[in-house]
Amino acid sequence: MNYQKLLFKAIGVRINFTALFNVKKAGQRTYRLFTTPPKPQLREKELDFLATATRLDSMRAGRSIVEYHWGAEDAPYILLSYGWGYNSGRWRYFVEPLIKAGYRVIAYDPPGHGQAVRERLNFVENVDIITGLIRYYGRPEITIGHSFGGACSVQAMALLPKSLHPQRMVVMGAFSNAQTSVFKSLKDGLGLGQAVYSAFENCIKEAAGDRFTSFDIGRGSAALGHISALIVHDPQDEVTAGNQALGFHAYWPGSALYLPLGAKHHLGTPRVTNAIIDFAVRGDLPQTATVQERPLPKSYELASFYKR
Numbered sequence: 001m002n003y004q005k006l007l008f009k010a011i012g013v014r015i016n017f018t019a020l021f022n023v024k025k026a027g028q029r030t031y032r033l034f035t036t037p038p039k040p041q042l043r044e045k046e047l048d049f050l051a052t053a054t055r056l057d058s059m060r061a062g063r064s065i066v067e068y069h070w071g072a073e074d075a076p077y078i079l080l081s082y083g084w085g086y087n088s089g090r091w092r093y094f095v096e097p098l099i100k101a102g103y104r105v106i107a108y109d110p111p112g113h114g115q116a117v118r119e120r121l122n123f124v125e126n127v128d129i130i131t132g133l134i135r136y137y138g139r140p141e142i143t144i145g146h147s148f149g150g151a152c153s154v155q156a157m158a159l160l161p162k163s164l165h166p167q168r169m170v171v172m173g174a175f176s177n178a179q180t181s182v183f184k185s186l187k188d189g190l191g192l193g194q195a196v197y198s199a200f201e202n203c204i205k206e207a208a209g210d211r212f213t214s215f216d217i218g219r220g221s222a223a224l225g226h227i228s229a230l231i232v233h234d235p236q237d238e239v240t241a242g243n244q245a246l247g248f249h250a251y252w253p254g255s256a257l258y259l260p261l262g263a264k265h266h267l268g269t270p271r272v273t274n275a276i277i278d279f280a281v282r283g284d285l286p287q288t289a290t291v292q293e294r295p296l297p298k299s300y301e302l303a304s305f306y307k308r
Contacts, residue, residue, distance in 0.1 A: 005189070012190030019196045027199025031207070034186055034200070035120040037112035038085045046089025050115070053088075053107075060108075060136070061128035066116045070095050071104035076141040078280065079166075080107040081130060083147025083173070083265075087114030090146065093273050101281040103141065108133065123152060123178070124208040130156040140166045142280045147240060147265065150174030151217050154248065157227070158220050168228045168283060170276050172267050175240050176218030176247025177302075182240075183215070218247030222298035225253030230279045230289070232258045232267055239265035250296045256289040 011033065019026035042050075053068035068088050071077075078098055082090045088107040095105050110126050111119035130152055134140060143166045145153035150171040157165055175181035187197050221229070229252050233245035242259070249257040256279075263272045278284040285291070296302065 008189045009191055012192060015190060015196060016193055019193060019199075023195050023199050026196045027201075027203050030186070030190070030192065030196060030200040031203035032120070035122045037121060040087055040112075040114055042087055042089060042114065046087060046092065049089050049092040049095075050087075060132035061125070063111055063121075063125060063129055064117045064119075065111065065129060066109040066114060067133075068107045068109075069104065071099045073104065075102055075104040077104040077106055077137060078142040078144065079130070079133060079137075079140040079153075080105065081126075081143070081145040081149030081153050082107070082113075083149055085113070086146070086149075089114070090268075093268070093270075094144070094277065097277050098280065101277075103281075106133065106137065106140075122204070122207055123148070123155075126152045127155045127159065131159050134160060134164050139164045142166050142168045142170070144170040144172070144276065144280060145174065146172040146267070147174055151176070151178075154221055154224075155217050157224055162226065165224070165227055168230070168280060169224075170230045170232065170280060171248055172232045172276070173234070173237055173240050173265050174248070175244045176216070176221075177244065178215040178217065181244050216247070216302075218244075218302065219251055219298050219300075221248050221252035221255070222295060225295070228283060229255040230258060230276065230285065231255055232260065232272065232276065234263045234265065234267065235259050235261060237265045247302055249292050250302055251298065251300075252292060253295045255292045255295075256285050257292070258286045258289040260286075 015026050015029050018029060050068060053070050056067040058065055058067055080091050088109055091107050098105050109116040110129055111117055111121045143153050151174040154171060231245050231248050233242055235242035245257060249255050258275065260272045263269050275286040
């Protein structure tokens with residue numbers, strides 16, 4: 001067990017001890033930990049790349065974010081949303097070919113990430129930021145989302161009118177069911193007791209308010225058959241389990257599933273990057289991609305498959 005895992009277990013011991021006296025407080029501590037991004041660490045090559053963009057410090061959905069814009073303002077745009085703990089430098093190999101293909105590219109740093117203000121962030125808030133960007137700039141031609149950003153991008157479609165939905169979406173290494181992925185990882189990593197875990201889930205529901213619908217994001221993709229989708233996931237992903245890709249692909253009519261073995265969670269190999277760009281620009285699918293021709297109905301409980 002490495003140092004980080006040991007530290008996580010030690011934090012879990014303290015939280016469980018707190019629960020002996022106040023379960024609600026223990027749940028709140030878990031929620032604060034869960035919604036606090038790691039300290040941003042931007043490498044020089046990422047900063048150099050971001051310096052090529054037009055930077056805009058803006059407020060979206062009531063939160064302070066940093067936007068990065070490349071390309072002609074009158075061109076159709078592509079919206080990029082990255083994963084938890086990343087920064088917009090993550091897209092440095094995507095932007096140039098997308099601009100050359102005639103697109104404007106918009107990426108952003110949400111609170112606690114990259115060059116944005118150091119604040120906490122939760123899933124629903126990032127979804128609201130994405131919907132805020134799309135409502136402001138209009139319908140994107142394409143969205144590309146990685147991990148946390150990919151899941152948020154899918155959820156955002158449930159809150160936006162169809163007229164603002166993109167023509168194509170790329171969902172990379174994203175969780176389709178929060179309970180069976182990120183929540184379970186947190187519970188196991190901290191060694192949380194069930195009472196604390198339930199209190200933690202209550203904090204999530206309370207923070208989201210009437211915007212909370214379900215932890216099962218993938219089932220919502222049953223209504224997105226009008227959007228061409230490429231779901232990209234390494235089956236051996238050690239951050240987000242490979243079966244999470246099924247939560248999108250199984251429900252999403254016509255979606256294509258691409259499983260590049262060995263690309264890991266970042267999915268940053270040239271082969272994968274080029275495949276994503278080919279799909280985004282021309283709609284071309286990787287040769288090994290499989291297309292969903294018999295999607296599950298939204299009523300089907302795929303979560304039971306994960307538990308087995």
